[in-house]
Amino acid sequence: MRAYFTGIAAALTVATTAGTAQAEVRVTFVNPQGYTDAGLYRTGSVGEDAPALVGLRRIFERLGQRLPPGQDLQIEVSDIDLAGYFPPWGPANPAFRVMEPTTWPRINLRYTVTRDGxxxxxxxxxxxxMTYLRRPMVARSSDPLRYEDAMLRDWFADRLGTSPQLMTR
Incomplete structure (x- = not known):
């Protein structure tokens, strides 16, 4: 009898893990040195390992896991303009960004969702x-990419049909 229950438990484990295959998410940053503004803590060109790009990759990967089982997501980012700006009167490498109503975040990309190829x-x-400063819960966050994260969650929910409630951290 004990072997019978062990067999059932093993079958249930296989059935539940097989039905929850996670999506493969591939993010490519095309020519990041030419992005409008992707330096999270400094101005100038950035490379693939820049903190903003690493953070955005994590956001895309987390959101992609909300796709239905069996679907995969490929994203090619062609330009980034992070929320805010570095003031020209500030230090050479400022550690803060000034947020104004006219300095909203922008990301240009191409995306493809596939299922079985x-x-x-x-x-x-x-x-x-454009209303990034009107999100009180986001404004209270200390995440340096909080505005971009909220923007991408909304876009992802709207475009790819996943519930934003499921996409909280």
Missing amino acids: HVVSGGEATITD
């Missing part, structure tokens, strides 16, 4: 959030 959806998008 077939394209389910895709396209090009310029993602912006």
